[in-house]
Each structure stands twice: as structure tokens, then as C-alpha cells.
Amino acid sequence: MKIEAEWMRGGTSKCWVFETGQLDETGTSPDVLLPRLFGSPDHRQIDGVGGATSTTSKAMILHRPADAGVDVEFTFAQVGIEEAAVDWGSNCGNCSAVVGLYAIEKGWVVPDGDVTRIVTRNTNTGQIIIQRVSTPAGALPIVPQAQMPGVPFPGYRVGLGFLDPAGKTTGTLLPTGAATDTITAGGTRWTVSMVDAGAPVVMLRAEDLGLDPERHASWTAGLELQLDTLEHIRRQAAVRMGLAATPAEAARAVPKVAVVAAPAPSDGESDVAVVMLSMGKPHPALAITGSIALTLAARTPGTLLGEITGGTAGPTLRLRTPAGVIETWSEERDGQLLVGVDRTARTIATTTIHLPEALGTAVDASLASATR
């Protein structure tokens, strides 16, 4: 069996993009199909298309809905690496950046003016994301030339605007009702902010983890040594935010963890320093869904971010990440709030993936011995 897919870079992730109809034709559940296509379970994913890291073991499933107000509906799949499983519990903001470009490249949306607007809806979270793709003079440039931190090569500029993102998972921006809370883990009491926007995020102060706020470049290594404690805090936060009944039942993907501090005095280019954790490891750049939560937290007095930024509702927030400074933006119009970030995206390859086995069918022992 052969399955068509586009392999695309969205922001700092590589994403395999499928259309719903094509996956349906296989007659196999994506929970079974995607891990096999990716080569899971295998820490190297050597027999499949997965890249053996959390940012390169991702799939997007797209379709054009009947709803006239939405151009493309999409579902994000975090495909397990050592487990033959798919996590459907959250969206990926970096991969989201491929959706508008895909729609233009496939002719689903006709470019209109210097910036083409594509209305997309993520089914994992119900989040509407308004995408703005640069189409100067009404066309994609032949040679994409937009740059972004964390990616050494250019792509097409895509603005991602999350429409009224607060509370999409839990119902409210501050699921516990408080701007800060206390969580006990590893015998220590931690002051945290738990915020739901884009994705549920639990935030901690870098200082509280013994990290030097002025040496942001050293945080990732410092966090690697405290992953157990951070996971403990994250699982408790999952319960407090109403995402799980017990810490043991917490999903791997959410809540995400963000470690924050005021920028070093010498850093005139950012408003806040951050390292996020995603799927249990420090993120090499920034989980974009989580950056939406950070942006709303910065606008909310009393949260850890609000204390750093003064809770001002400026139009931009500059985040110092391991990959450089990433800027988010906020726009209020007609009573709606759009919170977003600019990414770049590009199609790496147009592919037909070969699926060798009929999944779920027992191996024919006589044939197996004949090929030895």
C-alpha cells in the first residue's frame, strides 16, 4: 500500500502532512498506521519516516470542512518514538504553520493580495488560527526568503494568529482561578502560574530552580539535571488544572513547562527569558502553542510573567529562547483577541510512503521462511 504525504518544515519542526481521505482509504486507524509509517517503536525510527526526536516525529492530518467560515481543519499527531502510540492531546504551533502554505500550494485557497489570509481550525483544541502567508503581488515567491530564529535556511513567512485563545482546553485562562499557586514536589514548595491559552502551561521562576537568570545559555544544561523534579511538578499541575484525575494519569504533552526570568540587564533585545520543556525535554527553541500562554500571562497582573513585564498589554512580547529572540504579538479588533507569532514554513519533499505490511494481519510463516 502507498500513502501520499508532503514532508514540510513548519517553524522549528519537521511535519508529515496527510489528507484525511487518504488515511481513511487505508482502512487502518491512525493510532496503528502512523507509528508504523514512522518506524515506531524504535528509538532510531530506522525503518520509517520519523526523525527519532520529538520535533521530527510529528504528523498533521488536513481536510477541507463543509463549514464555510473555515478554509482548512487540521489535527495534530505527536507520534511516539519508543512506543507505538499517538498522542492527540495537544496542538503543535510550529507544525500549524504548514497549514496555510499547504492550502495555497494545493490550490485550496487562491492567493489574494500581498498577504493571503487562511482561516484554519485545530481539532485537538478547537482553536481557530488565522494564518497570514506572504504572497507579494498575489503569488508565493518562487524563492522563499524569510528567516526565523532556530532555522538556518529561509522559508515562506507565515503569521499565526490564535483567535481568543484563553481557556480552549480547560475553559478559563487561569484554571485554578489564581494567578499564582503553590505546588509541593521533591520536598520543596514551588510558586507557579498555571495558564491555559494555546496550550496549558505551568510556569516556574528560573531562580527557584537554582538557575542564574543572567546566564540564560546555561539553563538547558541545568534543567537536564532536574527533569525528575520538573516532571513531578508538571504532573501535579495537570491535576490542579483539571487535565488529569491523578498525577500518574497526566498526559505527556500537556501541560507544558516554562521556566522564566527577567532578561539579563545586558539583554536589550528581550522582555523575558524562557526555556520550555516539551515531551519531558528542554525545547531547542520554543513550543509555539506555549508561547501564546506566555503572552497572555504577561498581560495578566499577578502571574509570574506579569510580575516580570509589569502586566502591561503591549502589542509585542520578545522572548529570549535557546534559538534566539522570538516575538509574539497581540491584536484586539471587534471585541476579539488575536495572539500570534510569525514562523516560516517550506515543503521539503513530496512523497509516496510505502507501507509494506497489511497492518493487523498475522505474518505468513511459510513466506517468512522462504525469504530467509
Add this chain to the structure above:
Amino acid sequence: MKIEAEWMRGGTSKCWVFETGQLDETGTSPDVLLPRLFGSPDHRQIDGVGGATSTTSKAMILHRPADAGVDVEFTFAQVGIEEAAVDWGSNCGNCSAVVGLYAIEKGWVVPDGDVTRIVTRNTNTGQIIIQRVSTPAGALPIVPQAQMPGVPFPGYRVGLGFLDPAGKTTGTLLPTGAATDTITAGGTRWTVSMVDAGAPVVMLRAEDLGLDPERHASWTAGLELQLDTLEHIRRQAAVRMGLAATPAEAARAVPKVAVVAAPAPSDGESDVAVVMLSMGKPHPALAITGSIALTLAARTPGTLLGEITGGTAGPTLRLRTPAGVIETWSEERDGQLLVGVDRTARTIATTTIHLPEALGTAVDASLASATR
């Protein structure tokens, strides 16, 4: 520009397979083209098809030669990850296993009987590799079902036979003329065997590196702590084998390093325990070209391997590797020696890779600013 390629698994590697004519059509040197297609330089290769590890950043370039005695000629490219460079200095045995299967799938060779024989020639080394692909009843099985250590999913069975492999790089099996030599590195004198077959390899005893011969599973971690010393030894060996004029000029890919010992008494399944180093790091399974050198060393009295095996010329040699036991075989017929190993291979995806930039062309500044 778009470039067609098959993405194939060969043994424990993932390999991008191009045809010479298609690469020539781009008008760009593969030294420039391949790193860009792979997303190099970038330790994550996030904007290209590379997998960000040495075993997944590999390309094969194939063509059908005029020479009637050879079905397929192929060139192996180890594509740099953090450097935009290609190493052409050696062959890859795992990737070699895709060549016969590619020839059958593309109709270059018509399957003949239960096992189809494809004569291939590697241009990096001049090595003829006779490939035997299982084609029961004269066809590739619809569902490949052959297994091998280090790969959790089945593929097509491919036997790789290296024809008269001794001395293909340096001219002789023992380039220094001796079965063992002494190399001084890190203030210590090391007893080594330097052997050229399949690829040039320098062999050391596990005991001499302080590794417990009976705890093979612990070697990889132990070797990680001694990579500087091993690289020092490797570079000195490069000079002694005539591969480089000075240690500083030694290539990264060759010679390879093999750390060997007699198997643990409890291990009844292997003849020798080994961990190889490839591109400066412990190999997760086995560099197949290097396994050919180990096999001839085991047949040569006086080498470190010959001391372990007794120098007997048995038809098979069982190597305990981190991925399991891998068996090599030797056949003498009509005065020719065929040394080989069985792998599995499979086509993962048929692809068209998108090359966004005209390489070597300066960026058009006005267009760049228009897309921001």
C-alpha cells in the same frame, strides 16, 4: 527545482538514493547540492531530508554502466551534518544493500529464480559487491519478511558479497606488512592490528582500554569516555596505513576503529565481541564494510582477531555487536574469495525533493524584504 529520490533503509542505515543523470541535470556539484538538500550545516538538519545522525545522513548515487560485467555502479556520500561538506572517502556497507533492490524495483535487473544476482561496483573503493536478493518464484515478495539485528521491522533479504576485498584502498590486506603493530597515544603504547578489506580498520583489544571483555553491553558507555584517545590512535593508524601524510590530515570516515575481545564464556552464540567506531562515535550496530576487515583478520594468524579465533578459516564468523549477533560468511570459488554478510533493505518512500534556492546565486535583497 525538484529532484527525484528514493528513501531506502539499507541494513541499519537510512539512505537517500539518487540517479547520476538526475543530479547532473541540476548543474550543481553534489558537494554543494547534497548538503543543501539534507539541510546542512545544522546539527538538527531541520530544513532538509537529513536525519541528523551519521547513519541517517547518507546518500547513494547510482547509474547503469556501459561495462557489460557490472549491472549497477554506485557512489556513496557521507553528508556532513554540522558542516556543509560531503565525505567521499569510503563506502557504506549498510547503504550498499539498497543497490540490488533498487535495480529490481526500477526494472534494471529482471528477477531470475529464487535468488537474483546483481553485480554492483562501488566507485569510492573500486570494490565489486555481488548482491543476492531473495526473489522466491522469480519475484520480490509482496510483503517483505526478512529480519536482521538492529532493525525491528522486516525487509527484503539481501546478501552482500565483497569480491576479493583485501587491499582495495591501500593495495594490501596488511598495509604495514605486520599482523600487529604498536601505536603510542596518550602516553600509552597500544597493540593494534591494521587491516584493509571492505574498509581500512584499526583494531584494539577491549582489555587494553580497561573494558571488561565479559560485559560487552557496557563497552559503548566506556568508549564514550575515551573518544579522544581513540581518535588519536585512529589518526596515527591513518598515517601508518598510508591513508594520510600526517595525523591531522586523516579522513573522518577511515580508518574505522574496532574494539574486540573473545566472547564471554556464557556467550555461546558468537565467535568474537566487537564495538566499532564510525565518524567518531560508537556505532549502534556494525559498520558493514568494517565487518569484512574483521572477517579477513579472523582468517589471518597473528592479528588480534586471529588470536581470538585461532586464525581458522571457517565459512562463518559470528560477531557480537550492540545490536545483536551479526554473521559474516566467506566463500572461495574459482580462485576468487567472496566475503559477505546478509542485510535487509526496503524502500521507505518515493520522493520528489524541493530545492528552493538556485544554489550559488546571491539573494535578491528587494524580494527578501518584500516577504517580511
